[in-house]
Amino acid sequence: MGVGGLRLASVVAAAAVLGSGSIAAGVRSNAAPDPIIANGSVLASVTTEDGSRIAAVDIRDARNLTLTVYSGAMGRELSVQVQRPADTGAARPTVYLLAGVDGGTDGSTWATKTDAMRFFGDKNVNVVQPIGGAYSYYADWRAVDPVLGVNKWQTYLTRELPPLIDAALGTNGRNAIAGISTSGTSVLSLAISSPGRYSSVGAFSGCAQISDPVGQAFVEMSVRKGHGDPVNMYGPPQDPMWAAHDPYVNAEGLRGLNLYLSAGSGMPGPYDNPTDPHTQTPAEGGLPLQVTMGGAIEGATAWCTRNLRDRLNQLGIPATFDLEPTGTHSWGYWERALKDSWPVLSNGLGDIS
Numbered sequence: 001m002g003v004g005g006l007r008l009a010s011v012v013a014a015a016a017v018l019g020s021g022s023i024a025a026g027v028r029s030n031a032a033p034d035p036i037i038a039n040g041s042v043l044a045s046v047t048t049e050d051g052s053r054i055a056a057v058d059i060r061d062a063r064n065l066t067l068t069v070y071s072g073a074m075g076r077e078l079s080v081q082v083q084r085p086a087d088t089g090a091a092r093p094t095v096y097l098l099a100g101v102d103g104g105t106d107g108s109t110w111a112t113k114t115d116a117m118r119f120f121g122d123k124n125v126n127v128v129q130p131i132g133g134a135y136s137y138y139a140d141w142r143a144v145d146p147v148l149g150v151n152k153w154q155t156y157l158t159r160e161l162p163p164l165i166d167a168a169l170g171t172n173g174r175n176a177i178a179g180i181s182t183s184g185t186s187v188l189s190l191a192i193s194s195p196g197r198y199s200s201v202g203a204f205s206g207c208a209q210i211s212d213p214v215g216q217a218f219v220e221m222s223v224r225k226g227h228g229d230p231v232n233m234y235g236p237p238q239d240p241m242w243a244a245h246d247p248y249v250n251a252e253g254l255r256g257l258n259l260y261l262s263a264g265s266g267m268p269g270p271y272d273n274p275t276d277p278h279t280q281t282p283a284e285g286g287l288p289l290q291v292t293m294g295g296a297i298e299g300a301t302a303w304c305t306r307n308l309r310d311r312l313n314q315l316g317i318p319a320t321f322d323l324e325p326t327g328t329h330s331w332g333y334w335e336r337a338l339k340d341s342w343p344v345l346s347n348g349l350g351d352i353s
Contacts, residue, residue, distance in 0.1 A: 032089040037062055042168035052160040054168055071160055073152035083117050083127040093174035093349035094126040094165060098183035101222050103133035114335035124352045126169050135226025138186035141233045142241060148228040158194035176345045178202030180334045182222050185210060189245055192253035199348030200258035204337040205329055207304035209248035218300065251311050258348040259319035260341035264327020266299030271332025278332035294328035320344050
């Protein structure tokens with residue numbers, strides 16, 4: 001059956017009464033009570049053949065819960081934040097949102113840095129935010145890193161976590177995935193590596209090409225920021241593993257997906273001002289660093305995104321591209337990109353009415 005095969009451990013009866021009313025991300029008005037929130041447990045507990053399972057469930061409020069997931073591939077427990085659909089009376093699809101280079105481990109997530117949870121508040125989708133994977137590119141590394149440890153994130157995000165989520169939340173099996181910066185590369189790689197797992201992909205300010213000198217320099221900068229060694233990821237620069245995991249090289253694998261890719265130019269734009277709520281805090285470097293370094297990084301990702309656009313056009317693979325005349329590498333633009341991408345991403349999720 002493979003790692004994704006499941007052994008059903010238990011099914012929790014979904015019957016309880018929970019009053020409707022105001023919630024953090026919207027109002028659950030006439031919708032049926034959510035059995036997961038009401039019972040304090042997931043709908044079904046399963047274990048994959050490599051031992052991955054949901055180890056704990058923490059109900060945070062009337063709409064949100066945190067799952068503790070044990071990854072058999074990495075041998076450790078990981079946190080997953082979930083926002084439930086506006087109406088849980090039917091099986092709903094799932095949107096996976098990946099954080100940036102630090103994997104959300106420093107608290108920089110879609111929930112804390114944007115109003116994404118409120119945006120999804122009236123939508124019939126499960127919103128899943130995996131926490132972890134800092135400086136890993138969400139890849140399966142070839143070797144254990146002395147600092148970053150065991151990284152088997154591709155396995156986790158394509159073969160371990162999705163079947164656990166589908167059973168636990170009673171989803172309809174349709175998935176979209178979106179990521180920013182380094183994970184804007186990862187979401188493309190994940191979709192290519194596991195055909196059919198994700199029907200829609202949003203890549204915001206990512207760099208698809210990782211096997212040429214420019215792309216490898218970008219990867220090295222990101223991995224070394226966390227004191228990891230990129231050689232432990234895919235080997236030395238000439239190793240064929242780099243090309244084997246390069247979304248630009250393997251762009252044919254994106255055919256048939258609902259694709260939305262965006263990047264700014266690197267020039268300051270509407271979200272680069274001291275009063276904008278998305279602006280980096282002084283502890284993060286503040287507005288000067290957002291404009292200088294954030295501008296330089298975004299200019300590089302724009303170059304990568306244009307190259308992927310040309311590659312997909314060459315292959316006859318349709319995709320939606322948004323290349324803005326301004327914009328730095330920062331959360332204000334990613335929040336806007338997520339909202340703008342929703343018509344494309346939702347197109348692969350089936351009925352969400």
